[in-house]
Amino acid sequence: MSTEPSASQVEQFRDLIVGRLGLQFDETKLGNLARVLSLHGGTDKDAYLAMLAAESGPYPALHKLAVDLTVTETYFYRNVEQIQAFAEVAMPACLLARDGLPVRVLSAGCASGEEPYTLAIAARETAGLGAGSVQIRAVDANPAMLAKAGGARYSGWSLREVGAAMRARWFARDGDLHALNEGVRRSVRFEQRNLAREDEELWAPDSYDIVFCRNVLMYFSPAQAQAAVARIAGAMSPGGYLFLGHAETLRGLSHDFHLCHTHATFYYQRKQQVGAPAREPAFFQPPWSGDRVPPPPPNDPAWADMIARAAQRIDTLAVGAPQAGRGLSESSQPDLQQALSCLHREQFEQSLALIEKLPQQHADDPDVLLLKAVSLSQSGMLAEAQDVCHALLARDELNAGAHYVLALCREEDGDNPAALAHYRSAAYLNPGFALARLHVGVLERRMADPEAARRDLAQALLLLQHEDPSRLLLFGGGFPRSALINLCRAELAALGA
Structure with a gap:
């Protein structure tokens, strides 16, 4: 009789699959991996794992597992x-x-x-x-x-x-x-x-x-x-x-x-030329652009802690690189934590002033450019915000945040079709971007596409319930999760959903 594999055996099995087949399984999939290991490993799982580990390419035994490890259902003219x-x-x-x-x-x-x-x-x-x-x-x-x-x-x-x-x-x-x-x-x-x-x-x-x-x-x-x-x-x-x-x-x-x-x-x-190294996606998710509720008080410990953690990425850029063979002085290091706090409090001029103090090699970082675009758009400087977004997209056209800020600007200018295109790009590039999906649904309702609006608003409602708290707090423009969820539900109710 086959016994259940141990946690260490399942972990070894997962490591072999990742290393040889490239298939990734998170913690929620460990149960399925244990089932597959039991099915193929029989009563001596250690011997089976040793055989897999010793196998040389093209790994026929591992490839036999593919039918149990992946979803293979498909059909003609899918998508x-x-x-x-x-x-x-x-x-x-x-x-x-x-x-x-x-x-x-x-x-x-x-x-x-x-x-x-x-x-x-x-x-x-x-x-x-x-x-x-x-x-x-x-x-x-x-x-x-x-x-x-x-x-x-x-x-x-x-x-x-x-x-x-x-x-x-x-x-x-x-x-x-x-x-x-x-x-x-x-x-x-x-x-x-x-x-x-x-x-x-x-x-x-x-x-x-x-x-x-x-x-x-x-x-x-x-x-x-x-x-x-x-x-x-x-x-x-x-x-x-x-x-x-x-x-x-x-x-x-x-x-x-x-x-x-x-x-x-x-x-x-x-593209005509390839080979540019990919960078990690910018962590910024731009803020909501509608009517606002007061932000959390500046002395709220949770709010301050989230501000500080979100600022670490840019603070590292500002202080991590030496200039001309010498370190940056304490006075030359702009306070990005303060800039983020100013943005959240709608003190846009102060936020922009702090961003402008950055050394040039850091001021052109995609994360900093996005923070600048957000500050400009929220202060009403739409043309300048769009210029920054276009500069950012020229470097990284898959930047979801830049598409989102461009959408805000186009919507503010009354160009709903262009705004919708950028919102959709942002939602596609970052499938967890709840605010982008919410905007897509709202604009679809305004543009008389109720079926699409119901679909996207329903997805936005689900995303909002699981959205990262720090992202909502930092870049939700003052809206708490509950207010965004209520707004989404109100939009759905207006559609009879």
């Missing part, structure tokens, strides 16, 4: 907006750049094949291109899924987003299943590959024009995700397109891509 952007934007642009040669597509983490086959169909169906217009390479670590993909026979559930006419064009009934058209099958080549490992052949320079890597990075550790994105960027042609899952962004992972938004979806275009 159809991205498929439309692929067929109507990426494919035509890449065909033009390729001067008529086939567009090279990588489907990374292809699971049972629905995604790459969808791309092959969409190239013909939506873009109206011939069979030779696209070459698709599909890779996955899971051998069971690749075997299913090679068979190219799918249930009606996998085809639930495919209309009857399209189904008749590209599939033939095979008992209870649907067999894919042979010409479509020939457009896709399947291989077992580990996306978390170096692979000179898979990631050779200029190998791909379009890459789909959807719902893969979310399983990786941050370091593995950053390394994987760097490999993808290095293997793509300049101007190529990258599609991630809806819950995934490149924020904090890469500066090698431009953010794109068409067909109601976000995706990326590779």
Whole structure:
């Protein structure tokens, strides 16, 4: 009889999976890891773990675990907006750049094949291109899924987003299943590959024009995700397109891509030059711009403590680097803790004055620029705030805070469509950004899109309930959590939700 694995055995198992496969599991997933270890390790888990640890690449035993460690459910035309952007934007642009040669597509983490086959169909169906217009390479670590993909026979559930006419064009009934058209099958080549490992052949320079890597990075550790994105960027042609899952962004992972938004979806275009190191996302989340309630009293210990902790990042920048071979003097160190306190008390001139005292090498730091943009926007200096945001986005166009402040400024100027676009960018780049999502819902209601407003306000309500207290306190413009939640509920009530 198999016994439950010990905590140390589960931890060793997790370390092996992270190190060899790049899959990341937080504390909430330890129960599932224990179940998988019991299933495969049997009665001698130490021997099984030793075998895994001694295994050399490509780690066949570990790859057998992939079916139990990842969610493999998918279907044809999943996230159809991205498929439309692929067929109507990426494919035509890449065909033009390729001067008529086939567009090279990588489907990374292809699971049972629905995604790459969808791309092959969409190239013909939506873009109206011939069979030779696209070459698709599909890779996955899971051998069971690749075997299913090679068979190219799918249930009606996998085809639930495919209309009857399209189904008749590209599939033939095979008992209870649907067999894919042979010409479509020939457009896709399947291989077992580990996306978390170096692979000179898979990631050779200029190998791909379009890459789909959807719902893969979310399983990786941050370091593995950053390394994987760097490999993808290095293997793509300049101007190529990258599609991630809806819950995934490149924020904090890469500066090698431009953010794109068409067909109601976000995706990326590779820059002409790559290789700039990614930096950690700015910790600032900009403040609310509506009517205000009085901030907590300055002598509130909890408020003061949160101000101090949030100021540490910039204080380190201000005092950590020597100038011309000598340390900064005590008097030359601006008090960023005081600047943050001034901002919270709506003493914007004082906040800006303290920011201006920063040495130039620190004044241009993205975090400081965002703090400056917030202070300018809240003091009514909208043009200046937007200039700072544009300067920040020129350095880091995936900065959610800069998009948010630009949205505040555009909304204040009455340009609701532009404001909504920036709010949506902020909410996409930082999925936990409750205030951005709230603004999206409010503007959608004003712009007579009640269905979208209900969806986004409901999401904002959930995010607000779990929002980090220091972020709300520091950058909620004086609104406590309860007031923001009540505002969100009032907006939903006005929609009849």
